[in-house]
Amino acid sequence: xxxxxxxxxxxxxxxxxxAQSRKERKVLFGSSYNYEIAVLGVGQDGTxxxxxxxxxxxxxxxxxxxxxxxxxACIFRGxxxxxxxxxxxxxxxxxxxxxxxxxxxxxxxxxxGKYLKYVNLTTDxxxxxxxxLKVKGGYKVGIAIQVLYDNLxxxxxxxxxxxxxxxxx
Amino acid sequence: xKKIVLSIAAISLSLAVxxxxxxxxxxxxxxxxxCISNGYSQxxxxxxxxxxxxxxKKMMQSDRNMRLAITKLAxxxxxxxxxxxxxxxxxxxxxxxxxxxxxxxxxxxxEIVESPIDKLKRTAKADIIxxxxxxxxxRGPQNYVTFNLRGLDAYTAKQVAGAxxxxxxxxxxxxxxxxxxxxxxxxxxxxxxxxxFFDDMFKNGREIKLQLxxxxxxxxxxxxxxxxEGDVKGFGDIVDEWLDKNCVQGRFxxxxxxxxxxxxxxxxxxxxxxxxxGRQVAIDARVFANDLRSVLRKPPFSVDCKVYxxxxxxxxxxxxxx
Numbered sequence: 001x002x003x004x005x006x007x008x009x010x011x012x013x014x015x016x017x018x019a020q021s022r023k024e025r026k027v028l029f030g031s032s033y034n035y036e037i038a039v040l041g042v043g044q045d046g047t048x049x050x051x052x053x054x055x056x057x058x059x060x061x062x063x064x065x066x067x068x069x070x071x072x073a074c075i076f077r078g079x080x081x082x083x084x085x086x087x088x089x090x091x092x093x094x095x096x097x098x099x100x101x102x103x104x105x106x107x108x109x110x111x112x113g114k115y116l117k118y119v120n121l122t123t124d125x126x127x128x129x130x131x132x133l134k135v136k137g138g139y140k141v142g143i144a145i146q147v148l149y150d151n152l153x154x155x156x157x158x159x160x161x162x163x164x165x166x167x168x169x
Numbered sequence: 170x171k172k173i174v175l176s177i178a179a180i181s182l183s184l185a186v187x188x189x190x191x192x193x194x195x196x197x198x199x200x201x202x203x204c205i206s207n208g209y210s211q212x213x214x215x216x217x218x219x220x221x222x223x224x225x226k227k228m229m230q231s232d233r234n235m236r237l238a239i240t241k242l243a244x245x246x247x248x249x250x251x252x253x254x255x256x257x258x259x260x261x262x263x264x265x266x267x268x269x270x271x272x273x274x275x276x277x278x279x280e281i282v283e284s285p286i287d288k289l290k291r292t293a294k295a296d297i298i299x300x301x302x303x304x305x306x307x308r309g310p311q312n313y314v315t316f317n318l319r320g321l322d323a324y325t326a327k328q329v330a331g332a333x334x335x336x337x338x339x340x341x342x343x344x345x346x347x348x349x350x351x352x353x354x355x356x357x358x359x360x361x362x363x364x365x366f367f368d369d370m371f372k373n374g375r376e377i378k379l380q381l382x383x384x385x386x387x388x389x390x391x392x393x394x395x396x397x398e399g400d401v402k403g404f405g406d407i408v409d410e411w412l413d414k415n416c417v418q419g420r421f422x423x424x425x426x427x428x429x430x431x432x433x434x435x436x437x438x439x440x441x442x443x444x445x446x447g448r449q450v451a452i453d454a455r456v457f458a459n460d461l462r463s464v465l466r467k468p469p470f471s472v473d474c475k476v477y478x479x480x481x482x483x484x485x486x487x488x489x490x491x
Contacts, residue, residue, distance in 0.1 A: 041337065042354045078361075084337025086354045089361030093368070149357075150248070165364055166250030168371050168440070169192035 035073040036142075039082035046150035047120065048079055048088060053142045055135070059126055062141035064111055067122065070145045071115040074152055075162075091153045091162045101161050118152040119145060190371070190440040191451045191481055195246065196254040196295035197239045200302035200317070204228050225293075229257040234348055238301060241352040242318075249360060259293040267291065296323055296481050297363075303348060311338035316351040318359055320366075324454070324482030325376050325434070330362035374417030374437035377454040378483040379461075381408065381431040387489030388472065390428035395469045404470075405431055411464060412436065415457070458484035 036053040043049040052073070054066030073079060076098055078090040092098075098105055108114045122145045126132070131142040156162040204210055204223030209232070211224045228235060236257075243253040270281050300319040305312060313336050320330035332355035336347055370376070383390060391404045402410075405426050412433065413419040420437040438457045441449045450456075455478040462474045465488065477485040 042350045045353055081334075084350070084354065086332060086334055086358045088357045089364075093361075093364065163364070163368075164250055165360055165367070166192065168190050168367070169250075 033077075035069045035077060037070075037073055037079060039080060039085050040144060041083045042085045043146060043149075046148065048074065048085075048147045048149045049144070050079060050147075051142050051144050053140055055138060055140050057138040059132060059139050059141055062139045063122075063127075063143060066141055066143050067119050067145065068109050068115055070147055071118055071152065072109065074118075074147050074149055075156065088149070091149075091156055093163065097161070104159065104161060117155075118148045120148050122146070189451060190375075191453050192251075193296035193481060194254050194294075195251050195297045195299060195320075196256055196259070196293065197242055197299040197301050198256060198293075198295075199223070199225065199228060199232075199235055200300045200319075203235070203302045203304075207232065225256060226260055229260070234303075234305070234345065235301075237345055238303065238348055238352055241349055242299065242301070242356065245352070245356050253299075254293075254295050256293060263291055263293060294323070294480060297321065297329065298323055303351065305344040305348065308338055310340045312340075312342065312344050312347055313338040314344070314347045314351045316348075316355055318355060320359065320363055322376070322482065324378055324480055327376075329366040330359050332356070332359040332362070371440060373420070374439050375453070375482065377436050377438055377457065377481075379412075379421075379433040379436050379454065379458060380483075380485045382485055382487045383429050384475075384487055384489030389470075391426065391431055392428040397469060408461070411461060415460065453481040454478065454484035458486050462486055 034055065038051045040049045040051055050070070052066045052070040054062040054064070054069055056062035056065050074088070075091045079088040081087040094100060122143050123131075127141050127143060133140040153162060157164045199209075201223050204225070205221055207228070209224045209228035210221050211227075213220045213222060239253075239256070243255065246253050270283060273281055298321045300321055302317040304315045306315060307313075315333075315335045317333040318331065319328050319333075321327070322329050334355065336351045336354065339347060342350075381391065389404065394401050394403050395407060397407050405423070408431060409421075409423060412421045415438075417437040417439050420435065421433050422435040423431065424434045425432040436457075438452060438454070440451060442452050442456075444450045455476060458476045458478075462476055464470075465472055465474050465486070472488055473491045474489070475485075475487040475491055477487060479485070
C-alpha cells in the first residue's frame, strides 16, 4: 500500500513539473516582450530591415507572430544596431506605452490588423532550415522583414500615441 | 452667469493649451576638421597669431558630397517638423543684406545706422548646430564611411545629441551611396537623443546663460550692499535670490563673479510665463533677463540696464545705462 502511495506521489510530482514547464512555455509564447531580432543592414530611406523570430504551435501562426513582433519592437523597444546600421530608438519613449494605450494596441495588433500596413516585405514562404526550428510545444520561426518605420512613426504621432519631435514648439 | 464662467474657463484653457515654446532653429555646419582637412580653409593673422578658419563658401561651392549629406539631413529633419536653416543660402543672404543695407537711402538721403556690434552680429546663426563630419575611406578594394554628427547647443556649448560610427565596407557601392546610407542609418539615433534633450527642456526648463556686466557710468558695483526686503544684502546675493525664485526648481549656477560682472550658467528658465493679460507666452533668455531688469529699475537699485540678446539661450544685462 505504501509503495503504491509513493509511486502515485512521484507521478504527481513529475506531472506537476511538466505542467509548470508547459505554463512557462505558454507565457513565453504569449509574451509581448519576447522579441528576437538580428539587423540585416541599412534599409531604404524610412524603412528598417531585420530578421525577427516568432513562437507558436504552428509554423503559420509563428510567422504571424513574427510580423507582430517586428512592428512591436519598432514601437516599444527599438531595434539594435548591426551590419552597418546604427541602433534605432523605440517610437514610443514612454516605457509603459503598451499599458497606457492598451485599447489602441489591442486593436492595432489583432491578427490581420493595422500592424500589417507597416510590414512591407517578408520571406513569407514557409521558412526552412535554421529559420524553422521545432521546439518543445511548437515552432520557432525566423523571417526577414522590412518595416515601414517612418510611416509607422508618423501614424502613431498622428493618433497621439507617440510624441512628435517638435511637440510643444 | 454660469455660462460666462464656463466660457472664460474654456478660453483660458484653450490659450494655455495653444501656448507653444519658442522653437530652436537648427543648421547643419560642416565641422572644422572636415573643412580644413579638405582644403576649404583660409588663413588669418589675429593679434600676431596665425589662425586657420573654415571657408564655408568655398566648401559649399565645390563639395558635392557635403551638399548631398546636408540635403539628405534637411529632408529628414523637415519631415520631423524641423526645417533646417541652409548654410549656403544663409551666407548668400548675409552678403545680399550687407549690400542692400549699404545702398539703402531714405527719400531725404538718410542712411541705415549700423553699429560695430550690429555688423558683428550679422553672421549665420542657429540655436542648435548640427556639426557634421564624415570621411570616405578605402581599405583595399572596399570603400567605407566614418560618420560623426553632433548636435551642439550654440549658447551652452553642450553637445545635446550625437551619433557616430563606421558604415559597412563595400566593394560595389559608390561612395555617395555609402554616405547616404550613413545619414539614413544614424539619423534616427540622433533624433532620439535630440528628443531626450527637448523632453528634458520641457520638464526642467530651457538652459540658458546669463551675465550681468556694468557700464563704467553705473552708480554702484556688484559688491555693494543694499537694504533689500528688510535686510542688508550684497547685490550678487540679491540676484541669486531672484534667480532662485524664478528658475525652474531654483536651478542655476553662479560660475564667476566680481565687482564688475556676475556670470551664471545652467540657468533653467521656464518655457512659458503668464502675461499681464493672463495668456501663457513663450519665454527665452531675453524675456527672462527683461524680468530681472524690471527688478533692477525699482528701488533700492533704481538703475537703467541694457539687455543684450545672444539668441534664444544667452542674454547679458549691462547695468548703468540703456
